[in-house]
Amino acid sequence: MNGTGRAVTRVLTVAGVPALLVIVWQLYSAASQNFYVPAPGRVAQAFAETWFSERILDDVLPSLARLLAGYALAVAAGVGAGVAIGLSPRLRAAAEPVLEFFRAIPPPVLVPLIMLLAGIGDGMKVLVIASGCVWPILLNTVEGVRALDEVLSDTCRMYGVRGLSRLRHLVLRGASPQIMAGLRQALSIGIILMVISEMFASSSGLGFTIVLFQRGFQIAEMWSGILLLGLLGYVLALLFRRLERRVLSWHSGRGVGRA
Secondary structure, eight states: OOHHHHHHHHHHHHHHHHHHHHHHHHHHHHHHOOTTSOOHHHHHHHHHHHHSSTHIIIIIHHHHHHHHHHHHHHHHHHHHHHHHHHHOHHHHHHHHHHHHHHHTSOGGGGHHHHHHHHOSSHHHHHHHHHHHHHHHHHHHHHHHHHTOOHHHHHHHHHTTOOHHHHIIIIIIHHHHHHHHHHHHHHHHHHHHHHHHHHTSSOSSSHHHHHHHHHHTTOHHHHHHHHHHHHHHHHHHHHHHHHHHHHHTHHHHHHHHHHO
């Protein structure tokens, strides 16, 4: 198969299922005339009218800024604490019960508590996002550090590789596959918590806007907000996949060589 044929096959593979879902959606909306399930064309029109406007600046960009801030805070806390706990068996034994306790608490339950402690501003939303994203990052980092190759550890010790050099070249590099897995999980959690946090005492953001449309029976506009969330999640996942492929290029190449 030539390059053009492969490109066409790839496009059909990627677009086939979404196109099928749109067709089913169109058939259902045409047959039922359900007010709460508008036709795809109506949702597309509402999407263009709603989001190709000042709402990009007023709602979308603030949501993304909160998501990135909370995610960055979770990465710093999760990787930092995870490395420390993973390197110290005593610290790990002392922290494990506490980690299991807090990990079992659903992050949305903490929203009222965080509102009391941090108020109802952007800080509250960032903390809600960070409180849910930190756990997969932290736990995957701990497991990645614990699983470091003992031969490589002994080699670093013999050659006097210590301090920041050991942390950078052995610990973080060796644990990076697990760390990236935790970062990938945390990204999807962060999007969910971004929306939830904006549904409480907020005046901007995607979550606030979607609830506003729902309460005003602007159903097509509500669906357009849900569609936008899905598209944002998809784009962020693609960007993360590219980053992951670049960070773990050494690991992927090693796997290919072994195969």
